[in-house]
Amino acid sequence: MPRDIEITYRAKNIYDDWVHTAYWQFLIIPVENDSQHNVEIEFNNSLFAITENSINGYGFKTLRIHPKKKFKKVTFEAKFKLIKEDIDPFDFNINPNVSAAHAELQKLDFRINYERFLKATTFTNLSFAQEQLYTFDSAVSIFKNLENLNHWVYNFIEFSTGVTDVSTMLNDVVTNKKGFCQDFAHLFCALARINGIPTRYVSGYLDQTHGFKGDSQMHAWVECYIPEIGWKGFDPTNNILADMNHIKVCHGKDYNDCAPLKGIIYSLGTNKTTYSVTLQSQQ
Numbered sequence: 121m122p123r124d125i126e127i128t129y130r131a132k133n134i135y136d137d138w139v140h141t142a143y144w145q146f147l148i149i150p151v152e153n154d155s156q157h158n159v160e161i162e163f164n165n166s167l168f169a170i171t172e173n174s175i176n177g178y179g180f181k182t183l184r185i186h187p188k189k190k191f192k193k194v195t196f197e198a199k200f201k202l203i204k205e206d207i208d209p210f211d212f213n214i215n216p217n218v219s220a221a222h223a224e225l226q227k228l229d230f231r232i233n234y235e236r237f238l239k240a241t242t243f244t245n246l247s248f249a250q251e252q253l254y255t256f257d258s259a260v261s262i263f264k265n266l267e268n269l270n271h272w273v274y275n276f277i278e279f280s281t282g283v284t285d286v287s288t289m290l291n292d293v294v295t296n297k298k299g300f301c302q303d304f305a306h307l308f309c310a311l312a313r314i315n316g317i318p319t320r321y322v323s324g325y326l327d328q329t330h331g332f333k334g335d336s337q338m339h340a341w342v343e344c345y346i347p348e349i350g351w352k353g354f355d356p357t358n359n360i361l362a363d364m365n366h367i368k369v370c371h372g373k374d375y376n377d378c379a380p381l382k383g384i385i386y387s388l389g390t391n392k393t394t395y396s397v398t399l400q401s402q403q
Contacts, residue, residue, distance in 0.1 A: 122203050125156075125367060126400045127325055129198040131381060136389030138190045144383040146183040147176065148338070150202050150324070150367050160201040167194055178377065180370040202367070204401070209361035212349050214261050222258050224347040225316040234318035234345060236373065243290060243374035244310040244321075250294050256315040262346050266312065266354060273308050274359035279333050286375060301333075302375055304356040305340040309374065318345040320371040322353065323378035327365040327401055332358045337395045338380050343371060367399075 129148050150159050163171050169187035176182050187194070215221055224230055231238060240246070246253075254272055256265040280298040290310060293303040305321055312319040319342050326332055326339035334357060341355040341362050353362025362368075372378045385391070 121403045122205050123364065123401045123403055125150075125200075125202050125204050125327075127198075127200040127202075127367070128398045129196075129200075129380075130396045131196045132194070132394050133391055134193050134393075135191075135385075135387050135391040137387050138192060139194075139385055139387040140190050141386040142185075142187055142191075142194075142383060144185045144196075144381065145174075146185075146196070146198070146381055147180060147323070147370055147378060148198055148380050149181045149183070150200055150369055151180060153368065155205045155207045155364065156202050156367060157205075158201075158203045162199040163197070165194060165196050167191055176370070178370060178372055204364050204367060206364045209353065209363050212352075214263055215348055218259065218261050221262050221347045225262070230347070231316075237318040237320050237345070238313050238316070239373075240310065240313065241374045241376070243306050243376060244313065246290060246294065246310050246314070250291070251311075251314050253294070254311045254315075262317065263349065263352070265315070266317065266344050266346070266352070269308060269311060270354045270356050270361075271359055273304055273311070273356035277304055277307065277356075279304075279357060281335070286379070301335050301340040301357040305342050306374060308342045308354065308356045312342070312344055319343070320351070321374045321378055322362075322368060322371045323375075323380065324369040325367040325397065325399055327367075327399055329401070330365060332360075332365060334358075337397045338369070339366070340375070340378075341366060 167187045169185050172184040174182045174184050278298045281300050283298045284303055290306050293299045309319045322341050322343055326334040343351045343353045345351050355362050370378050
């Protein structure tokens with residue numbers, strides 16, 4: 121049964137000194153796809169600056185703000201409404217010819233077509249020794265390998281907020297074995313790509329009313345391309361497939377492509393930024 125979802129995203133920035141020029145880009149709008157539609161958007165800011173709509177390099181909607189007056193404090197509030205469909209994440213067939221799917225991963229055309237999501241990035245880079253942490257089993261299906269990787273990452277990292285931040289490198293996460301949803305997603309991306317699976321980092325919202333773990337603001341998971349099946353979502357933070365509790369905003373190679381807020385500020389002194397996200401759903 122479909123759910124009506126309401127999401128409220130708030131951000132507040134306070135600066136020690138006057139800000140004379142600022143540019144912000146928000147990547148927080150739920151995307152329209154097969155499982156989520158009828159997206160309604162309401163966005164306001166305390167400076168009454170004009171909101172510009174744009175599209176990023178991956179085709180996702182962004183909101184851009186460029187205030188025309190100086191300020192020391194600014195608040196943003198976005199409200200989204202959408203309908204989320206209950207689509208079974210296991211509703212697909214697996215080719216019993218396991219070797220054929222594994223062979224497809226090695227074809228030159230396949231690797232060229234999905235090159236963007238096969239390469240290591242700043243946030244998904246591992247040492248040679250760390251690359252050996254998880255190796256796929258060619259005797260079982262690619263989907264089963266990804267399920268096993270999902271379970272492995274879930275057990276390898278201890279979910280802990282405040283230990284890492286958005287700038288933490290994956291080497292440190294692997295060494296300390298602690299992190300939050302972004303770190304789980306980056307490690308999954310790294311190991312899946314090393315084993316030849318095109319993998320996208322996904323940013324969005326998570327309905328945590330069912331006991332799922334995630335960031336209090338925006339959640340991160342992954343999508344993998346499986347030959348003859350297509351893109352499938354995996355949430356290693358919770359050891360599940362992405363389902364109707366996951367509201368997708370965007371995807372990219374890593375967090376840097378999916379940061380919910382980017383900005384350029386011309387000011388002196390320090391600043392403090394706070395965020396909050398609330399999500400309500402009902403059938």
